[in-house]
Amino acid sequence: MRIVYWNVNRTDLSSLVCSIASATNADLIVLNENSVPSFITLEKLQQEVSPEFFVPRASTEKRFQCFCRHPDLDMTEVHSGFRISVRSLRISGTFSLLALVHGVDIQNYDTEERQSFAQSIATELEFVKQNWKSNRIILMGDFNMNPFDRGMNLAAGLNAMMTKACAVAGTRRHLDKDYDLYYNPMWSYLGDLSEGPAGTIYDTSRRGPYGWSMLDQAILSHSVLSLFEGVKILTTAGANSLLDGKGRPDSVNASNHLPVMLELRDKPND
Amino acid sequence: MTNYWPEGIDLTDKQSPLEILRDAQAEWESSSGGVLELILQEAESQAGYDMIIIHARHTASNRTASLFSVVSRKENPYPTRLQPKENELPNFFKKSHKTSNLNSLTAINSVIRQLNEEKWVNNEWVVDTPGELREKLEKIFNLGDIKSEILNLISTDVAQNDVDSGTREDVKDASDSDSPPSDEKAELG
Numbered sequence: 098m099r100i101v102y103w104n105v106n107r108t109d110l111s112s113l114v115c116s117i118a119s120a121t122n123a124d125l126i127v128l129n130e131n132s133v134p135s136f137i138t139l140e141k142l143q144q145e146v147s148p149e150f151f152v153p154r155a156s157t158e159k160r161f162q163c164f165c166r167h168p169d170l171d172m173t174e175v176h177s178g179f180r181i182s183v184r185s186l187r188i189s190g191t192f193s194l195l196a197l198v199h200g201v202d203i204q205n206y207d208t209e210e211r212q213s214f215a216q217s218i219a220t221e222l223e224f225v226k227q228n229w230k231s232n233r234i235i236l237m238g239d240f241n242m243n244p245f246d247r248g249m250n251l252a253a254g255l256n257a258m259m260t261k262a263c264a265v266a267g268t269r270r271h272l273d274k275d276y277d278l279y280y281n282p283m284w285s286y287l288g289d290l291s292e293g294p295a296g297t298i299y300d301t302s303r304r305g306p307y308g309w310s311m312l313d314q315a316i317l318s319h320s321v322l323s324l325f326e327g328v329k330i331l332t333t334a335g336a337n338s339l340l341d342g343k344g345r346p347d348s349v350n351a352s353n354h355l356p357v358m359l360e361l362r363d364k365p366n367d
Numbered sequence: 368m369t370n371y372w373p374e375g376i377d378l379t380d381k382q383s384p385l386e387i388l389r390d391a392q393a394e395w396e397s398s399s400g401g402v403l404e405l406i407l408q409e410a411e412s413q414a415g416y417d418m419i420i421i422h423a424r425h426t427a428s429n430r431t432a433s434l435f436s437v438v439s440r441k442e443n444p445y446p447t448r449l450q451p452k453e454n455e456l457p458n459f460f461k462k463s464h465k466t467s468n469l470n471s472l473t474a475i476n477s478v479i480r481q482l483n484e485e486k487w488v489n490n491e492w493v494v495d496t497p498g499e500l501r502e503k504l505e506k507i508f509n510l511g512d513i514k515s516e517i518l519n520l521i522s523t524d525v526a527q528n529d530v531d532s533g534t535r536e537d538v539k540d541a542s543d544s545d546s547p548p549s550d551e552k553a554e555l556g
Contacts, residue, residue, distance in 0.1 A: 156432065156515070156516060156519035156520075173430075174430065175429070175430050175431070176430065176431045176432065176433075177431075177432040177433070177516065177519070178432070178433040179433055179452055209413075212413065213412075213413040213414075216413050217413075220408070220410045220420065221420070221433060223408075223410075224406075224408045224420070224422060224431070224433075225431070228406075228424070228429060228431055229429070
């Protein structure tokens with residue numbers, strides 16, 4: 098199955114969203130910072146891509162708009178939190194949790210505050226995991242942090258490691274407490290020596306000291322690693338490029354963020 | 368007649384924030400007839416303070432929403448700070464919101480003037496005594512955002528039951544560890 102996440106930067110990109118949905122055959126589309134009411138985007142998706150699309154009910158629709166193609170996936174909101182929305186995601190009938198995240202922004206929150214946010218997400222997820230007795234969690238969103246930022250990899254933060262092998266151990270012990278490990282495949286796309294763009298957003302102002310940043314990410318708990326097929330930073334929406342002439346996100350005709358697509362297997366790969 | 372006794376201090380009222388929140392929990396249980404449950408998650412803030420996160424749970428569907436948190440220093444229950452959830456509603460859904468008619472030039476002037484002024488900042492969510500905490504708790508539970516979260520948990524009940532029909536089947540099969548045990552509750556506060 099394919100999940101596309103895109104921060105559309107408060108711009109009406111419905112046509113591009115439809116093109117992405119068609120071209121990728123996405124099962125699930127999550128839009129962040131969408132200024133267009135969800136029913137309008139839904140109508141367009143139903144008319145131009147597939148009449149099967151629907152919007153699962155949730156109270157956090159202003160922050161995350163979800164468009165789902167198959168009712169079997171469920172996507173009901175099981176927890177509405179502080180800038181996160183956790184959905185029940187059924188992959189081939191197997192229950193998992195998909196946490197949609199929108200981190201506090203870099204312009205108004207310093208590194209420590211963003212790290213603190215990551216820890217507060219981890220605390221909320223701990224609650225959700227206990228409530229649903231499951232640690233099969235996938236997180237997707239605009240974290241407003243890079244994979245190497247402390248909040249992303251602190252044990253008490255999101256504990257997301259660079260390689261799959263690092264996460265296979267399951268947990269990491271820190272100050273007498275075990276923390277679930279996550280795999281962050283976005284590490285593989287940083288810099289020039291990877292396929293595609295070097296990040297999901299390009300900024301050289303005070304907010305972007307590295308030029309490219311990988312703020313939009315998908316991370317997977319060790320317990321769903323076997324479902325991981327791949328992740329891609331999308332640079333096209335059908336025939337339309339999402340990049341400008343310099344190969345950076347085209348913030349004039351599209352968004353300043355590039356979409357991320359996560360591919361999951363229907364059956365675990367043992 | 369002098370009065371040297373600190374106002375608001377009642378030696379018979381020594382309830383900690385956690386004890387007061389447990390009272391709120393019991394009241395929710397009875398007032399909602401068991402439909403909604405208040406869950407207290409004890410945690411630690413990044414700065415090392417004691418934190419209690421307050422969640423609401425819809426008992427039938429097991430769905431939850433974070434409402435607010437209460438933070439205090441370790442071993443020092445007061446002062447305590449209540450932290451309401453960030454308001455995520457667009458302005459047109461809010462009963463009232465702040466707006467400014469300043470144009471950019473007067474806004475810049477206003478900022479420069481403010482930089483030269485010392486200002487007292489009142490934090491309406493900091494409380495010093497158990498009595499004050501109870502008062503503010505009543506207030507926070509009556510915030511529009513909190514009420515909306517609670518109503519949203521309840522109002523999606525019918526849709527949730529439809530979607531859940533598959534879940535219930537899963538629960539019957541306890542051997543299937545991949546299924547959400549939605550009628551088992553974790554042991555939280």
